[in-house]
Amino acid sequence: MKFLKKIDNTQRFLIVIIVIYCILVQSRNSAFLSLATLFTMFRSAAGTIILSMGVLMVMISGGIDVSFPAIAIFGGYTSLRICMACGIQSMFLTFAISIAIGIVLGVGNAVLINILKLEPFIITLSTASVYFGLMTILVGTKNVGATDLPAQFKTLSKMKLITTTNQYGGEIGLSVFIIPVAICVVLTWFILRKTLIGKGIFAMGCNNEAARRAGFNVNLLRIFIFGYAGFLAGVMGVIYIAGTNSVNPVSLVGTEMSVIACVVIGGASPTGGYGTIFGTLLGVILYYLFSQTLVYLGLSASWQSFFMGIVLLISLITTSWQRRVQNRKNFIYTE
């Protein structure tokens, strides 16, 4: 009961949608509600969950980041190529290289925003193409097939914690991806809710100037936020390559919109200052429900982004409308 009181309106709305949609799909396909579906869905959603945590943090601080897919593929692909060239078999080093690249590029974003003092959106839009272009020039765009992948990627891709059988008798297991995903989610929760940095991030999103006058070093905080988003993108880069089991370095770029959509659907305020991890997770679940189960309802998967757009607009409009009415009462006029 205590939990029910804690969740906000957006999350209730999302839970209702998810439950109704699940019932609808279940009535069409009785094999839908099973552990096997959950495990497959989790495996494909793992990367998005990690990235969405970074986007959530950036959005709470009042900015928008669109460069994270470029950072993720830069980190993951470079680390893969280095491992292939030097014959590195260590899982730790693979992640370390990718994460280091991610942090450097993320901090680069923050430094540029601090210098230029412009909308983070425009700056990350340009750095996204700079990073991606740099990677294609420095590392190349060669596809790496499943057979050429180093051993650590293969083990990461195959290792399972628990296994279950699906309706056809095939074995489907809970991927080992749950460990990095859980670490990232808990770490984000800890930073946002239990540390002074987290309070600073919320303060920055509510009012940048007020946060500065309250004694937060806003520029340093921004470097931390984007560095952390870069860190998460680095982790995701390795997981993405292991998850697809082969890599086409051009494929990830262009997915930034779907991750941002998940976070905004989850109730994070696009102008900053509000956002929850639980809501973001609900947003990711909804996205993957649409992407994988529209077929059962007789619609092709190409309608997915249309439905996402509709849910996105409805949740944006309702939350914004409430705030607008509230503001009008206090004689604050916004467009």
Added chain:
Amino acid sequence: MKKLREYLSRDISMAILFVFFLGILLLMFVNFGSSMYNKQTLASMAFQLSEVAVLAFGMALCMLLGGIDLSIVANANLASLLAAMVLTGKFFDIEKAGQFVTILVAVIVAVCVGMICGLINGVIISKFSVSPIVTTLSTMTLYSGLAMGITGGNSIGNYPPAFLKFGTGSIGPVPIVFVTACIVFIILILALDRTKLGHEIHYIGENHTASRFTGINNENVIIKVYTISGLMAGIASLMIMARSNSARVGYGDTYQLQVIMIAVLGGISPSGGKGRLYGVFIATFCLQLMQTAFTLWQFSPYSKKLIWGMMLLIIMLINMAQARISRNAKIREMSVKRSAS
């Protein structure tokens, strides 16, 4: 000449743009000579430039208002797909209706779809107070999702030859699409300088609270501007269709970055209020020159992307440095005046 110099010193970002433009022209001439500046290359440049220019005008208007329209390319895509469906006879029998009627209906459909999509953006931004970036990001998902759902990702091509005339024909040496872009440009410039709406756009971009208290109906102006931006998307969609003889989801994905860059390079401040539309037109020429040079140099699309991104960052750095210098000069001037009195 003196007048020009006086004018340029007043508007420094315009001067930078002018120097930049002349520099590129010269560099291209030294590098390529007549292989760049012959009639054929110039004509093909004019063909390619028009659609980007029209999209950039729409983006520039939204930026003048302090907003941004990220859905403009998705909007153009949706409009061109629906118009393509009319032209290929998905909605009614084109044999029975005749070529003229079909083309007329297609043009009306493209323009109306563009304007309706723009109107939706405007209403959500002004009446529900959602921030422009997020609104247009999500309508971008919506519009491209709708286009994707309708077509399933296939391209629609083969239009009546009379329609293709619009994209490939020219009046004398000048392409028809380029003439259209120029007409749109002249109308917009007159509207911005001479009409009430134009002045209101500048006021709102400069300070939206102040403009509200001077009695401007901010919400109506915002809706109008985003609808105009949608209209630009509709016109650009017709140009794209007629030029490439096909419509496909995801056409012109790189335009997104280019269009924003053209607006910023043209001196439109991303935070609103400042900027001139003719700067945008000159910036379009700059970019098209570079684009042609890249093709002659045979750059890969990825290195093109890198260069676009770098340029956007450098332009913003120059603009910032220039703003800081002029602000410092102003402060110095004021302190001198104060100490004199």
